[in-house]
Amino acid sequence: MQKLPVVTQALRTPEARFADLPDFAYTPHYTEIGGLRVAHIDEGPRDAPIVLLMHGEPTWSFLYRKMIPVLVGAGYRVLAPDLVGFGRSDKPAKKSDYSYLNHVLWMKEWMQANDLRGITLFCQDWGSLVGLRMVAEAPDRFDRIVLANGGLPTGSEEVPRAFKIWRAFARFSPWFPIGRIVKTGCVGGLSPQEVAAYDAPFPSGRYAVAARTFPGFVPTSPKDPEHQNNQRAWELFKRWDKPFLTLFSNRDPVTRGGYKAWQKLVPGAQGQPHAITRNAGHFLQEDKGAEVALAIVAFMRGSPGPHQAPAGESAGNSL
Template sequence: MKVMRTPDAAFEDIADFPFQPHYTEISDPQDGTALRVHYIDEGPRDAQVVLMMHGEPSWSYLYRHMIPPVAERGLRVVAPDLIGFGKSDKPSKKSDYSYARHVAWMRAWLEKLDLRNITLVCQDWGSLVGLRLVGEMPDRFAGVVLSNGGLPEGGPAPRAFAIWRAFSKWSPIFPIGKIVSAGTKRGLSDAEIAAYNAPFPDSGYTAAARIFPSFVPFKNNVAIPDQKKAWAVLEKFDKPFLCCFSDGDPVTRGGEARWIGRVPGTEGQPHTTLKGGHFIQEDDPKGFVDCILKVAKA
């Protein structure tokens, strides 16, 4: 496996991401390739962990407005970059990636850090990976805060997602910063767009971002059996599980209906509708933080 690493210089001009980088090396379970995972780690090391997981095609920069207020409440905030994104290593070929491999990579990282007593905060692919981790190791998790994501187990793809999947596969250009901006209601500044572009100096770094949409398990996707195994665990998960989907995401709007009542931990939770688009961390970070603080306890 050929692995690429975005030069540190690519991130030097980002003014609104003042967090100390941390790195952990894991081994790919299939061929033993060493992969470096970047993560943010803020707040007391002995406090409850709030694991903020980003999705496609973003990186931990997505949570920059949420990390400080949660850490300031005495919680330990850990925000990794998925392999292929941000400051983490990037296998160069699309064929290097699979849904199962992403889950295995993040499981290896989580186990190496030995994170426990975790409140999972997730959106987009952060939920597809993160909720699979809950399914595989529920004892490590104390709760879940889910926004604009899910755990598909077959069925047709929503029209808006089908369009996005085709674009990611066939478009000759793939302007990642502008893609993220289009997924917000407020729009992003030029500096913010540049920050989302930073991990991808050229198209050679974008294999993960390009291939991710094809992995979402609609129809007869190979990942469906693993999804069903995770759901079997989640259908018994009685720890706090709070949904806070946004009102303006054309793909996931109303997605809380798939969770409330099906997961025991959703009972009695103050489920909330946030204001914004798909990348709710950009549109309503305060509302998202408020939801986290209803579940995670210092």
């Protein structure tokens, strides 16, 4: 069994940095994982079906502020964790503490520590690279999956030029304005207050090690250390017969068209109401958050899993 990494030094963003966040007055909850404090939002009835919202790079659970009220209003329990190195979660200080595998181990342990079951996963960007591996590690905990602007690369696929540019920028640019980076991934832009909210977890560059290193962990070659683990996960998804929905957007240069393999290869994706989210960029949660949340609600009500009683173009459909 793979062990959690030993982290000897971690930073914790001062809570004052999170004061007066726009439309995000949720109480954070914390779980101690391998000596690190992992934060998450937990809203809605404790005994309701769970929707797990996994953020990516370089965002945090603030990304889901437009979706949480819709999902809670529909009667679901919503959990939105901050990955280690992001949001209110602790941030290991050393670059060597971070790896793709370590993030999978941390979040798998977080899921088990909170004993989450009957989960509907919504994942985007790095939320999918980590979240889909969580599914592969513990498939019995999940009832269904919604994938948006993300995937599970093995290193055998062609790498989009837009991603190569982003990876080089994250590695070499001395200027790394996280809030403005998120803004560029939104068709509708962000207000100054929203940009500041994305900057909040990172008082200085010392806190942004994860945000800087994540692009370099995406498998881009069969020689990547996570190539085999992601291939094994794909083998599970090729047999996955629980409901699987794709909700990609039409204005993301990195993941555009990434739904095709999932719709073709995953048994549970057959006949589902897949949709393209129009006029939305990479961060469709910002551009079309309420619409995406309503699509999740409709999907869940139309495909009740074993832990949920029914409620009272494939790619060409649009939101």
